[in-house]
Amino acid sequence: MKHITPENMLPEPTKAELEILQVLWEFGPSTVRTVNDKLNEHRNVNYTSTLKQMQIMADKGILKRDESQMKHIYIPVEAEHKTKDQLLDRFVNTLYNGSASKLVMQVLGNKKASKEDLEAIKKMLEKLDK
Numbered sequence: 001m002k003h004i005t006p007e008n009m010l011p012e013p014t015k016a017e018l019e020i021l022q023v024l025w026e027f028g029p030s031t032v033r034t035v036n037d038k039l040n041e042h043r044n045v046n047y048t049s050t051l052k053q054m055q056i057m058a059d060k061g062i063l064k065r066d067e068s069q070m071k072h073i074y075i076p077v078e079a080e081h082k083t084k085d086q087l088l089d090r091f092v093n094t095l096y097n098g099s100a101s102k103l104v105m106q107v108l109g110n111k112k113a114s115k116e117d118l119e120a121i122k123k124m125l126e127k128l129d130k
Contacts, residue, residue, distance in 0.1 A: 025080040
């Protein structure tokens with residue numbers, strides 16, 4: 001696992017912030033209304049709550065806001081893979097003492113992997129072994 005230093009640490013998003021980020025990563029730069037509409041497909045969320053959350057995320061540096069148009073457009077500061085890599089690194093370092101193998105063993109031991117999943121894992125391991 002990579003070593004995370006204070007210089008390359010992003011603010012860690014909360015669960016609600018991750019939901020907003022997922023919408024923005026999937027649909028691209030969006031207005032608060034668009035994000036709120038997408039969130040409401042899964043659960044009831046007030047527009048003002050989404051607006052406030054996105055304003056806080058902009059203040060924290062997780063989102064940037066394009067104010068050049070009448071409707072403000074919000075954009076994630078970091079790419080999806082970078083945020084997920086950082087969160088995974090923190091998770092593995094905290095819960096598994098940095099051991100990826102312990103994480104994989106836990107995941108495979110707790111949930112039945114499909115034949116397709118196991119084949120994909122085998123192929124990935126073969127590529128890494130070369």
